[in-house]
Amino acid sequence: MDLDQGLRGRLVRAGVELLREQGTAALSLRETARRAGVSHGAPRRWFPTHLSLLSAIAREGFADLAGRIDTALAAAPPQPRARVAALARVYIDFAAAERGMFELMFRHDLLQSGYLGLREAGLPLFRLLVGLVAECRPEAPRAEVAAGALWAALHGMAELRNWGSMQLATGASDPAPFLDAILTAHLGENA
Known part of the structure; x- marks a missing residue:
C-alpha cells in the first residue's frame, strides 16, 4: 500500500x-x-468535499453491515424464513448499536451525491434480501417489491426504536415481537 x-x-x-x-x-x-x-x-x-468524506465513511458502514449479515447467515438454519429473520435481526441490531453510522448510510444527500458509488454500496444487501424473499414466496410475481416493502418496514422499525417512539407508544423495548410481526406480514405464516 x-x-x-x-x-x-x-x-x-x-x-x-x-x-x-x-x-x-x-x-x-x-x-x-x-x-x-x-x-x-x-x-x-x-x-x-465534505460529502465525499462522509460517503467514504458510510461505505465502511455498508461493508461492516454486510460482514455482520454474512456471519449471521452462515450460522442461520437453512430455511429461507430463518435466513430472512437472521438478516432482519442483524439490521435492527446494527441500527441500534451503530446509530450514527446507520443514519449516515441512508442520508439522502449522500445517496444522491453519487460520491464513491455510495448508492450502489447497499445494493448487494438488497439483492440478498430479494433472493431470500423469492425463496420464501416463490409464487410472488415481483420479489423486489415484496423485499422493498419488507425493508421499509424493518428500516421504519429500526428508526422508531432508535428514537424511543416504539417503546413510548407500545411500552415494549424488545424488538423481537415486532420483528416477527413484520416477517409474518410480509412473508406469511409458513414461509
Missing part, C-alpha cells in the same frame, strides 16, 4: 471513530484530519 492510500484509509478510520464517539455533527474534514494526525488540508487530496 502506498503512502497516499494509507493516508486515505487512516482518514476514513478516524472518521469512523469520530462518528462512533461523537455522532454525525462532529464529522468535519478539519476534525477528521486532526484525529488522523495530519494537517487540516491533507484530506482534500482524497476528499474534495
Whole structure:
C-alpha cells in the first residue's frame, strides 16, 4: 500500500471513530484530519468535499453491515424464513448499536451525491434480501417489491426504536415481537 492510500484509509478510520464517539455533527474534514494526525488540508487530496468524506465513511458502514449479515447467515438454519429473520435481526441490531453510522448510510444527500458509488454500496444487501424473499414466496410475481416493502418496514422499525417512539407508544423495548410481526406480514405464516 502506498503512502497516499494509507493516508486515505487512516482518514476514513478516524472518521469512523469520530462518528462512533461523537455522532454525525462532529464529522468535519478539519476534525477528521486532526484525529488522523495530519494537517487540516491533507484530506482534500482524497476528499474534495465534505460529502465525499462522509460517503467514504458510510461505505465502511455498508461493508461492516454486510460482514455482520454474512456471519449471521452462515450460522442461520437453512430455511429461507430463518435466513430472512437472521438478516432482519442483524439490521435492527446494527441500527441500534451503530446509530450514527446507520443514519449516515441512508442520508439522502449522500445517496444522491453519487460520491464513491455510495448508492450502489447497499445494493448487494438488497439483492440478498430479494433472493431470500423469492425463496420464501416463490409464487410472488415481483420479489423486489415484496423485499422493498419488507425493508421499509424493518428500516421504519429500526428508526422508531432508535428514537424511543416504539417503546413510548407500545411500552415494549424488545424488538423481537415486532420483528416477527413484520416477517409474518410480509412473508406469511409458513414461509
